[in-house]
Amino acid sequence: MSADAITVIVGLDIGTTGVKAIAVGRDGEIVARAEHGYPLSTPRPGWSEQNPEDWWGATRAAIADLGSLEIASIGLSGQMHGLVALDEAGQVIRPAILWNDQRTAAECAEIEERIGLERLISLTGNRALTGFTAPKLLWLRRHEPDAYARIARIMLPKDYIRLRLTGEWATDVADASGTLLLDVARRRWSTDVLDGLDLDPAILPPLLESPEVSGMTIGCGIVPRGIPVAAGAGDCAAAALGVGIDRPGPLSIVMGTSGVVFAALPAFASDPQARVHSFCHAVPGQWHAMGVMLSAAGSLQWLRDRLAPDTPFGDLVAEAEAWGPGADGLLFAPYLAGERTPHADPSARAAFTGLELRHDRGALVRAVLEGVAFGLRDSLELVRALGGPCDRARVSGGGARGLWLRIVASALGLPIELTAVEEGSAFGAALLGGVAGGFFDDVPDAVRRCVHVRETVEPDPAWQAVYENTYARFRALYPALDAVKENAR
Known part of the structure:
Protein backbone atom coordinates (compact mmCIF):
# COMPACT_ATOMS: atom_id res chain seq x y z
CA MET A 1 0.00 0.00 0.00
CA SER A 2 1.44 3.39 -1.01
CA ALA A 3 2.13 6.05 1.61
CA ASP A 4 -0.39 8.43 0.03
CA ALA A 5 -3.24 5.88 -0.20
CA ILE A 6 -6.66 7.17 0.89
CA THR A 7 -8.33 5.45 3.86
CA VAL A 8 -11.85 4.31 2.97
CA ILE A 9 -14.80 2.14 3.95
CA VAL A 10 -15.88 -0.29 1.23
CA GLY A 11 -19.54 -1.06 0.68
CA LEU A 12 -20.38 -4.21 -1.31
CA ASP A 13 -23.82 -4.92 -2.72
CA ILE A 14 -24.31 -8.45 -4.09
CA GLY A 15 -27.15 -7.80 -6.52
CA THR A 16 -29.14 -9.92 -8.94
CA THR A 17 -27.26 -8.71 -12.02
CA GLY A 18 -23.87 -7.86 -10.53
CA VAL A 19 -21.73 -6.71 -7.61
CA LYS A 20 -21.40 -3.02 -6.91
CA ALA A 21 -18.43 -1.83 -4.85
CA ILE A 22 -17.98 1.72 -3.56
CA ALA A 23 -15.22 3.30 -1.53
CA VAL A 24 -16.44 5.95 0.92
CA GLY A 25 -14.48 8.52 2.89
CA ARG A 26 -15.15 9.46 6.51
CA ASP A 27 -17.49 12.27 5.46
CA GLY A 28 -19.59 10.06 3.19
CA GLU A 29 -17.94 11.22 -0.03
CA ILE A 30 -17.72 8.57 -2.76
CA VAL A 31 -14.03 8.12 -3.56
CA ALA A 32 -14.34 5.30 -6.10
CA ARG A 33 -16.94 2.94 -7.53
CA ALA A 34 -16.88 -0.24 -9.58
CA GLU A 35 -19.33 -2.86 -10.80
CA HIS A 36 -19.03 -6.33 -12.29
CA GLY A 37 -21.88 -8.42 -13.64
CA TYR A 38 -22.67 -12.12 -13.82
CA PRO A 39 -25.26 -14.30 -15.55
CA LEU A 40 -28.68 -15.39 -14.37
CA SER A 41 -29.74 -18.96 -15.07
CA THR A 42 -33.38 -19.85 -15.83
CA PRO A 43 -33.18 -23.61 -16.50
CA ARG A 44 -36.97 -24.01 -16.38
CA PRO A 45 -39.93 -21.61 -16.60
CA GLY A 46 -40.25 -19.72 -13.31
CA TRP A 47 -36.82 -20.79 -12.06
CA SER A 48 -34.06 -18.30 -11.23
CA GLU A 49 -30.60 -19.45 -10.12
CA GLN A 50 -27.00 -18.25 -9.88
CA ASN A 51 -23.62 -19.79 -9.14
CA PRO A 52 -22.30 -18.31 -5.87
CA GLU A 53 -18.79 -18.59 -7.27
CA ASP A 54 -19.79 -15.98 -9.86
CA TRP A 55 -20.60 -13.57 -7.01
CA TRP A 56 -17.17 -14.14 -5.52
CA GLY A 57 -15.37 -13.65 -8.82
CA ALA A 58 -17.25 -10.41 -9.49
CA THR A 59 -16.57 -9.22 -5.92
CA ARG A 60 -12.84 -9.75 -6.35
CA ALA A 61 -12.85 -7.90 -9.66
CA ALA A 62 -14.92 -4.99 -8.33
CA ILE A 63 -12.68 -4.49 -5.28
CA ALA A 64 -9.60 -4.59 -7.49
CA ASP A 65 -11.11 -1.92 -9.73
CA LEU A 66 -11.47 0.49 -6.79
CA GLY A 67 -7.73 1.07 -7.04
CA SER A 68 -4.99 1.68 -4.50
CA LEU A 69 -6.96 2.54 -1.40
CA GLU A 70 -6.37 1.74 2.24
CA ILE A 71 -9.48 -0.21 3.22
CA ALA A 72 -10.29 0.29 6.90
CA SER A 73 -13.54 -1.72 7.03
CA ILE A 74 -16.11 -3.42 4.82
CA GLY A 75 -19.91 -3.53 4.85
CA LEU A 76 -22.14 -5.99 3.03
CA SER A 77 -25.60 -5.89 1.49
CA GLY A 78 -27.24 -8.11 -1.07
CA GLN A 79 -30.25 -9.61 -2.73
CA MET A 80 -32.50 -11.13 -0.10
CA HIS A 81 -34.11 -14.56 0.32
CA GLY A 82 -31.73 -16.59 -1.88
CA LEU A 83 -30.83 -20.09 -0.68
CA VAL A 84 -27.13 -21.01 -0.66
CA ALA A 85 -26.56 -24.56 0.62
CA LEU A 86 -23.15 -25.93 1.65
CA ASP A 87 -22.01 -29.43 2.60
CA GLU A 88 -19.76 -30.51 5.47
CA ALA A 89 -16.66 -29.65 3.43
CA GLY A 90 -17.92 -26.12 2.83
CA GLN A 91 -18.67 -26.77 -0.84
CA VAL A 92 -21.73 -25.31 -2.59
CA ILE A 93 -24.16 -28.18 -3.19
CA ARG A 94 -26.18 -26.68 -6.05
CA PRO A 95 -26.81 -23.30 -7.70
CA ALA A 96 -28.40 -20.73 -5.39
CA ILE A 97 -32.18 -20.39 -5.74
CA LEU A 98 -32.94 -16.65 -5.91
CA TRP A 99 -35.54 -14.25 -4.55
CA ASN A 100 -37.43 -14.07 -7.88
CA ASP A 101 -37.73 -17.86 -8.30
CA GLN A 102 -41.37 -18.99 -8.51
CA ARG A 103 -41.16 -22.78 -8.18
CA THR A 104 -42.36 -23.08 -4.56
CA ALA A 105 -46.10 -22.37 -4.67
CA ALA A 106 -46.95 -25.83 -3.30
CA GLU A 107 -44.41 -25.45 -0.49
CA CYS A 108 -45.84 -22.05 0.48
CA ALA A 109 -49.27 -23.62 0.82
CA GLU A 110 -47.74 -26.44 2.88
CA ILE A 111 -46.06 -23.97 5.26
CA GLU A 112 -49.25 -22.00 5.86
CA GLU A 113 -51.17 -25.23 6.45
CA ARG A 114 -48.58 -26.74 8.84
CA ILE A 115 -47.94 -23.60 10.89
CA GLY A 116 -51.31 -21.91 10.44
CA LEU A 117 -51.51 -18.61 8.59
CA GLU A 118 -52.39 -16.44 11.59
CA ARG A 119 -49.66 -18.02 13.73
CA LEU A 120 -47.10 -17.74 10.93
CA ILE A 121 -47.79 -14.02 10.53
CA SER A 122 -47.60 -13.43 14.29
CA LEU A 123 -44.22 -15.20 14.45
CA THR A 124 -42.53 -14.02 11.27
CA GLY A 125 -44.44 -10.85 10.35
CA ASN A 126 -45.20 -12.37 6.93
CA ARG A 127 -47.10 -15.01 5.07
CA ALA A 128 -45.34 -17.64 2.94
CA LEU A 129 -44.30 -16.25 -0.44
CA THR A 130 -42.45 -18.04 -3.21
CA GLY A 131 -39.48 -15.70 -2.94
CA PHE A 132 -38.70 -16.51 0.71
CA THR A 133 -36.02 -18.96 1.82
CA ALA A 134 -38.02 -21.49 3.85
CA PRO A 135 -40.16 -22.68 0.91
CA LYS A 136 -36.96 -23.27 -1.07
CA LEU A 137 -35.69 -25.62 1.64
CA LEU A 138 -38.92 -27.59 1.56
CA TRP A 139 -38.75 -27.75 -2.24
CA LEU A 140 -35.24 -29.20 -2.04
CA ARG A 141 -36.37 -31.75 0.50
CA ARG A 142 -39.20 -32.86 -1.79
CA HIS A 143 -37.60 -32.65 -5.24
CA GLU A 144 -33.84 -33.02 -4.67
CA PRO A 145 -33.61 -35.24 -1.57
CA ASP A 146 -29.99 -36.24 -2.23
CA ALA A 147 -28.90 -32.59 -2.32
CA TYR A 148 -31.01 -31.81 0.75
CA ALA A 149 -29.43 -34.67 2.70
CA ARG A 150 -25.98 -33.16 2.11
CA ILE A 151 -26.85 -29.76 3.64
CA ALA A 152 -24.65 -28.88 6.61
CA ARG A 153 -25.36 -25.15 6.63
CA ILE A 154 -27.28 -22.57 4.64
CA MET A 155 -26.78 -18.87 4.09
CA LEU A 156 -28.05 -15.86 2.18
CA PRO A 157 -26.21 -14.50 -0.88
CA LYS A 158 -24.18 -11.73 0.78
CA ASP A 159 -23.24 -14.14 3.58
CA TYR A 160 -21.43 -16.35 1.09
CA ILE A 161 -19.19 -13.37 0.32
CA ARG A 162 -18.64 -12.91 4.07
CA LEU A 163 -17.61 -16.55 4.29
CA ARG A 164 -15.07 -16.10 1.51
CA LEU A 165 -13.74 -12.83 2.98
CA THR A 166 -13.54 -13.85 6.63
CA GLY A 167 -14.10 -17.59 6.94
CA GLU A 168 -17.04 -16.77 9.26
CA TRP A 169 -20.55 -18.19 8.90
CA ALA A 170 -23.09 -15.63 10.08
CA THR A 171 -25.99 -13.44 9.03
CA ASP A 172 -27.82 -10.37 10.32
CA VAL A 173 -31.37 -10.15 11.64
CA ALA A 174 -32.48 -7.72 8.91
CA ASP A 175 -31.63 -10.12 6.08
CA ALA A 176 -32.70 -13.16 8.11
CA SER A 177 -36.18 -11.59 8.42
CA GLY A 178 -36.77 -12.59 4.79
CA THR A 179 -36.16 -16.28 5.37
CA LEU A 180 -39.56 -16.93 7.01
CA LEU A 181 -37.58 -18.71 9.74
CA LEU A 182 -36.99 -15.74 12.06
CA ASP A 183 -39.07 -14.75 15.08
CA VAL A 184 -38.99 -11.14 13.92
CA ALA A 185 -40.35 -9.56 17.10
CA ARG A 186 -37.71 -11.33 19.25
CA ARG A 187 -34.90 -11.10 16.64
CA ARG A 188 -34.00 -14.79 16.91
CA TRP A 189 -34.60 -17.98 14.94
CA SER A 190 -38.12 -19.27 15.48
CA THR A 191 -38.10 -22.68 17.14
CA ASP A 192 -41.86 -22.87 16.54
CA VAL A 193 -41.48 -22.52 12.77
CA LEU A 194 -38.45 -24.81 12.61
CA ASP A 195 -40.21 -27.50 14.63
CA GLY A 196 -43.38 -27.12 12.59
CA LEU A 197 -41.48 -27.63 9.35
CA ASP A 198 -39.12 -30.33 10.68
CA LEU A 199 -36.05 -28.26 9.90
CA ASP A 200 -32.77 -28.67 11.79
CA PRO A 201 -31.74 -25.39 13.51
CA ALA A 202 -28.09 -26.49 13.23
CA ILE A 203 -28.07 -25.54 9.54
CA LEU A 204 -28.87 -21.88 10.35
CA PRO A 205 -26.05 -19.33 10.86
CA PRO A 206 -25.47 -17.33 14.06
CA LEU A 207 -27.42 -14.05 14.16
CA LEU A 208 -25.92 -10.58 14.55
CA GLU A 209 -27.14 -7.01 14.43
CA SER A 210 -26.26 -5.25 11.17
CA PRO A 211 -23.45 -2.94 12.39
CA GLU A 212 -21.72 -5.63 14.47
CA VAL A 213 -18.33 -6.97 13.41
CA SER A 214 -18.95 -10.38 11.87
CA GLY A 215 -15.30 -11.27 11.37
CA MET A 216 -11.94 -10.11 10.08
CA THR A 217 -10.65 -10.66 6.57
CA ILE A 218 -8.38 -13.68 6.28
CA GLY A 219 -6.33 -12.47 3.32
CA CYS A 220 -7.75 -13.74 0.06
CA GLY A 221 -5.67 -11.91 -2.51
CA ILE A 222 -7.89 -8.84 -2.76
CA VAL A 223 -7.77 -7.27 0.71
CA PRO A 224 -5.23 -7.60 3.52
CA ARG A 225 -5.81 -9.65 6.64
CA GLY A 226 -7.48 -8.19 9.71
CA ILE A 227 -10.00 -5.79 8.17
CA PRO A 228 -13.34 -5.78 10.07
CA VAL A 229 -16.42 -6.79 8.10
CA ALA A 230 -19.84 -5.65 9.32
CA ALA A 231 -22.72 -8.12 9.53
CA GLY A 232 -24.50 -5.98 6.94
CA ALA A 233 -28.11 -6.13 5.77
CA GLY A 234 -30.41 -7.15 2.98
CA ASP A 235 -30.49 -4.74 0.08
CA CYS A 236 -33.76 -3.01 1.01
CA ALA A 237 -32.71 -2.20 4.59
CA ALA A 238 -29.26 -1.11 3.40
CA ALA A 239 -30.78 1.12 0.71
CA ALA A 240 -33.03 2.72 3.32
CA LEU A 241 -30.02 3.51 5.49
CA GLY A 242 -28.29 4.92 2.43
CA VAL A 243 -30.95 7.63 2.19
CA GLY A 424 -28.42 2.89 -2.62
CA SER A 425 -27.64 -0.42 -0.96
CA ALA A 426 -23.87 -0.19 -1.42
CA PHE A 427 -23.82 3.16 0.41
CA GLY A 428 -25.92 1.79 3.26
CA ALA A 429 -23.54 -1.17 3.47
CA ALA A 430 -20.61 1.24 3.68
CA LEU A 431 -22.25 3.12 6.57
CA LEU A 432 -22.65 -0.18 8.44
CA GLY A 433 -19.02 -0.98 7.67
CA GLY A 434 -18.03 2.40 9.05
CA VAL A 435 -19.74 1.64 12.36
CA ALA A 436 -18.04 -1.77 12.55
CA GLY A 437 -14.69 -0.15 11.79
CA GLY A 438 -15.04 2.61 14.38
CA PHE A 439 -15.49 5.46 11.89
CA PHE A 440 -18.88 6.24 13.42
CA ASP A 441 -20.31 5.79 16.92
CA ASP A 442 -23.47 4.04 15.72
CA VAL A 443 -25.85 3.96 12.76
CA PRO A 444 -27.60 7.28 13.57
CA ASP A 445 -24.17 8.94 13.82
CA ALA A 446 -23.24 7.55 10.40
CA VAL A 447 -26.48 8.82 8.87
CA ARG A 448 -26.15 12.23 10.49
CA ARG A 449 -22.61 12.70 9.18
CA CYS A 450 -22.96 11.20 5.71
CA VAL A 451 -26.54 11.57 4.40
CA HIS A 452 -27.48 15.03 3.14
CA VAL A 453 -30.62 16.24 1.34
CA ARG A 454 -29.86 18.17 -1.86
CA GLU A 455 -33.35 18.81 -3.24
CA THR A 456 -37.01 18.64 -2.19
CA VAL A 457 -39.99 18.14 -4.50
CA GLU A 458 -43.26 19.32 -2.97
Missing part, protein backbone atom coordinates in the same frame (compact mmCIF):
# COMPACT_ATOMS: atom_id res chain seq x y z
CA GLY A 244 -31.08 8.22 5.94
CA ILE A 245 -33.98 6.08 7.18
CA ASP A 246 -32.56 5.30 10.61
CA ARG A 247 -35.67 6.20 12.63
CA PRO A 248 -39.47 6.51 12.28
CA GLY A 249 -40.59 9.56 10.31
CA PRO A 250 -39.01 9.68 6.88
CA LEU A 251 -40.06 7.05 4.36
CA SER A 252 -37.81 5.37 1.78
CA ILE A 253 -39.15 4.82 -1.72
CA VAL A 254 -37.09 2.92 -4.25
CA MET A 255 -38.18 3.35 -7.86
CA GLY A 256 -36.12 0.68 -9.55
CA THR A 257 -37.36 -2.18 -11.73
CA SER A 258 -39.51 -3.01 -8.72
CA GLY A 259 -40.83 -0.43 -6.29
CA VAL A 260 -40.27 -0.42 -2.54
CA VAL A 261 -41.97 1.55 0.23
CA PHE A 262 -39.99 1.26 3.46
CA ALA A 263 -40.76 2.82 6.85
CA ALA A 264 -39.04 2.37 10.19
CA LEU A 265 -41.50 1.47 12.95
CA PRO A 266 -41.48 2.65 16.59
CA ALA A 267 -42.06 -0.98 17.67
CA PHE A 268 -42.67 -4.35 16.05
CA ALA A 269 -46.05 -4.52 14.31
CA SER A 270 -47.43 -6.68 11.53
CA ASP A 271 -50.44 -6.42 9.25
CA PRO A 272 -52.93 -9.16 10.24
CA GLN A 273 -53.20 -10.18 6.58
CA ALA A 274 -49.47 -9.66 5.87
CA ARG A 275 -50.26 -7.34 2.97
CA VAL A 276 -46.95 -5.60 3.72
CA HIS A 277 -43.81 -7.16 5.17
CA SER A 278 -42.61 -6.63 8.74
CA PHE A 279 -38.86 -7.15 9.13
CA CYS A 280 -36.07 -6.25 11.54
CA HIS A 281 -34.35 -3.02 10.54
CA ALA A 282 -30.58 -2.70 10.15
CA VAL A 283 -30.65 -0.35 13.15
CA PRO A 284 -30.37 -2.41 16.37
CA GLY A 285 -33.66 -2.51 18.27
CA GLN A 286 -35.75 -1.23 15.35
CA TRP A 287 -38.14 -2.84 12.88
CA HIS A 288 -39.57 -1.74 9.58
CA ALA A 289 -42.61 -2.27 7.40
CA MET A 290 -42.08 -2.68 3.68
CA GLY A 291 -44.28 -2.91 0.63
CA VAL A 292 -42.89 -4.24 -2.64
CA MET A 293 -44.54 -3.82 -6.04
CA LEU A 294 -42.96 -5.94 -8.75
CA SER A 295 -43.21 -3.58 -11.74
CA ALA A 296 -42.32 0.05 -10.98
CA ALA A 297 -39.73 1.48 -13.37
CA GLY A 298 -40.05 -1.92 -15.03
CA SER A 299 -43.50 -0.83 -16.23
CA LEU A 300 -42.05 2.16 -18.08
CA GLN A 301 -39.26 -0.07 -19.45
CA TRP A 302 -41.91 -2.47 -20.77
CA LEU A 303 -43.88 0.33 -22.46
CA ARG A 304 -40.75 1.76 -24.08
CA ASP A 305 -39.54 -1.65 -25.27
CA ARG A 306 -42.90 -2.48 -26.84
CA LEU A 307 -43.97 0.86 -28.33
CA ALA A 308 -40.84 2.96 -28.75
CA PRO A 309 -37.65 0.87 -28.41
CA ASP A 310 -35.46 3.56 -29.98
CA THR A 311 -36.92 6.49 -28.04
CA PRO A 312 -35.02 7.84 -25.00
CA PHE A 313 -36.95 7.71 -21.73
CA GLY A 314 -36.63 11.47 -21.42
CA ASP A 315 -38.50 11.99 -24.68
CA LEU A 316 -41.32 9.69 -23.58
CA VAL A 317 -41.68 11.53 -20.29
CA ALA A 318 -41.74 14.84 -22.18
CA GLU A 319 -44.69 13.51 -24.20
CA ALA A 320 -46.45 12.60 -20.94
CA GLU A 321 -46.09 16.19 -19.69
CA ALA A 322 -48.54 17.29 -22.37
CA TRP A 323 -51.27 15.50 -20.42
CA GLY A 324 -52.64 16.74 -17.11
CA PRO A 325 -53.05 14.67 -13.94
CA GLY A 326 -55.37 11.73 -14.48
CA ALA A 327 -54.66 11.65 -18.24
CA ASP A 328 -58.33 12.40 -18.90
CA GLY A 329 -59.58 9.18 -17.35
CA LEU A 330 -56.85 6.78 -18.53
CA LEU A 331 -55.66 4.37 -15.82
CA PHE A 332 -52.92 1.72 -15.71
CA ALA A 333 -52.86 -1.28 -13.37
CA PRO A 334 -49.13 -2.08 -12.99
CA TYR A 335 -49.35 -5.85 -12.49
CA LEU A 336 -47.18 -6.95 -15.42
CA ALA A 337 -45.36 -9.59 -13.37
CA GLY A 338 -48.11 -10.36 -10.88
CA GLU A 339 -47.96 -8.49 -7.59
CA ARG A 340 -46.44 -8.90 -4.14
CA THR A 341 -47.95 -6.19 -1.93
CA PRO A 342 -50.65 -5.47 -1.11
CA HIS A 343 -51.92 -8.21 -3.46
CA ALA A 344 -49.90 -11.39 -2.90
CA ASP A 345 -50.96 -12.66 -6.31
CA PRO A 346 -48.46 -13.98 -8.87
CA SER A 347 -51.34 -14.30 -11.35
CA ALA A 348 -52.38 -10.63 -11.20
CA ARG A 349 -52.35 -8.97 -14.61
CA ALA A 350 -51.86 -5.43 -15.88
CA ALA A 351 -54.35 -3.39 -17.87
CA PHE A 352 -55.08 0.02 -19.34
CA THR A 353 -58.64 1.20 -18.74
CA GLY A 354 -60.46 4.30 -19.92
CA LEU A 355 -58.78 4.43 -23.34
CA GLU A 356 -60.29 6.83 -25.88
CA LEU A 357 -59.47 7.64 -29.50
CA ARG A 358 -57.70 10.87 -28.52
CA HIS A 359 -55.29 9.17 -26.11
CA ASP A 360 -51.81 9.02 -27.62
CA ARG A 361 -48.46 7.56 -26.61
CA GLY A 362 -47.86 10.39 -24.16
CA ALA A 363 -51.14 9.60 -22.42
CA LEU A 364 -50.11 5.96 -22.07
CA VAL A 365 -46.82 7.03 -20.53
CA ARG A 366 -48.58 9.39 -18.11
CA ALA A 367 -50.96 6.61 -17.08
CA VAL A 368 -48.03 4.26 -16.43
CA LEU A 369 -46.25 6.86 -14.27
CA GLU A 370 -49.42 7.47 -12.29
CA GLY A 371 -50.34 3.78 -12.00
CA VAL A 372 -46.97 3.05 -10.41
CA ALA A 373 -47.43 6.00 -8.03
CA PHE A 374 -50.81 4.62 -6.96
CA GLY A 375 -49.28 1.18 -6.45
CA LEU A 376 -46.75 2.78 -4.10
CA ARG A 377 -49.59 4.53 -2.29
CA ASP A 378 -51.29 1.17 -1.70
CA SER A 379 -48.28 0.15 0.38
CA LEU A 380 -48.01 3.57 2.05
CA GLU A 381 -51.58 3.35 3.36
CA LEU A 382 -50.84 -0.04 4.98
CA VAL A 383 -47.52 1.13 6.44
CA ARG A 384 -49.28 4.10 8.03
CA ALA A 385 -51.83 1.75 9.54
CA LEU A 386 -48.98 -0.05 11.35
CA GLY A 387 -47.87 3.16 13.03
CA GLY A 388 -45.29 4.47 10.59
CA PRO A 389 -45.58 8.29 10.83
CA CYS A 390 -44.30 8.86 7.25
CA ASP A 391 -43.99 12.66 7.22
CA ARG A 392 -41.80 12.80 4.10
CA ALA A 393 -40.11 10.48 1.64
CA ARG A 394 -36.55 9.93 0.46
CA VAL A 395 -36.49 8.54 -3.07
CA SER A 396 -33.82 6.62 -4.95
CA GLY A 397 -33.63 4.46 -8.06
CA GLY A 398 -33.61 5.01 -11.79
CA GLY A 399 -37.20 6.28 -11.85
CA ALA A 400 -36.52 9.06 -9.33
CA ARG A 401 -36.48 11.85 -11.90
CA GLY A 402 -38.42 14.91 -13.04
CA LEU A 403 -42.11 14.51 -13.81
CA TRP A 404 -42.33 11.13 -12.08
CA LEU A 405 -41.16 12.64 -8.80
CA ARG A 406 -43.85 15.35 -9.01
CA ILE A 407 -46.46 12.66 -9.68
CA VAL A 408 -45.31 10.48 -6.77
CA ALA A 409 -45.13 13.43 -4.36
CA SER A 410 -48.67 14.49 -5.30
CA ALA A 411 -50.17 10.98 -5.35
CA LEU A 412 -48.67 10.22 -1.91
CA GLY A 413 -49.23 13.70 -0.51
CA LEU A 414 -45.64 13.83 0.78
CA PRO A 415 -42.64 16.03 0.08
CA ILE A 416 -39.99 14.02 -1.76
CA GLU A 417 -36.35 14.50 -0.76
CA LEU A 418 -33.36 13.58 -2.90
CA THR A 419 -30.06 12.88 -1.19
CA ALA A 420 -26.58 13.89 -2.33
CA VAL A 421 -25.43 10.27 -2.71
CA GLU A 422 -27.59 7.89 -4.76
CA GLU A 423 -25.60 4.68 -4.44
CA PRO A 459 -46.72 17.90 -3.80
CA ASP A 460 -48.77 19.94 -6.26
CA PRO A 461 -52.07 20.83 -4.49
CA ALA A 462 -54.02 20.89 -7.77
CA TRP A 463 -52.69 17.48 -8.75
CA GLN A 464 -53.42 16.11 -5.28
CA ALA A 465 -57.09 17.00 -5.65
CA VAL A 466 -57.30 15.10 -8.94
CA TYR A 467 -55.36 12.13 -7.60
CA GLU A 468 -57.66 11.60 -4.63
CA ASN A 469 -60.49 10.78 -7.04
CA THR A 470 -58.22 8.88 -9.45
CA TYR A 471 -56.74 6.77 -6.66
CA ALA A 472 -60.24 5.69 -5.58
CA ARG A 473 -60.82 4.45 -9.15
CA PHE A 474 -57.41 2.73 -9.12
CA ARG A 475 -58.30 0.85 -5.92
CA ALA A 476 -61.30 -0.63 -7.75
CA LEU A 477 -59.16 -1.96 -10.60
CA TYR A 478 -57.59 -5.01 -8.95
CA PRO A 479 -60.86 -6.63 -7.79
CA ALA A 480 -62.33 -6.06 -11.26
CA LEU A 481 -59.29 -7.53 -12.99
CA ASP A 482 -59.28 -10.44 -10.57
CA ALA A 483 -62.85 -11.25 -11.51
CA VAL A 484 -61.94 -11.16 -15.20
CA LYS A 485 -58.98 -13.46 -14.50
CA GLU A 486 -61.20 -15.95 -12.64
CA ASN A 487 -63.76 -15.98 -15.46
CA ALA A 488 -61.00 -16.68 -17.99
CA ARG A 489 -59.83 -19.84 -16.18
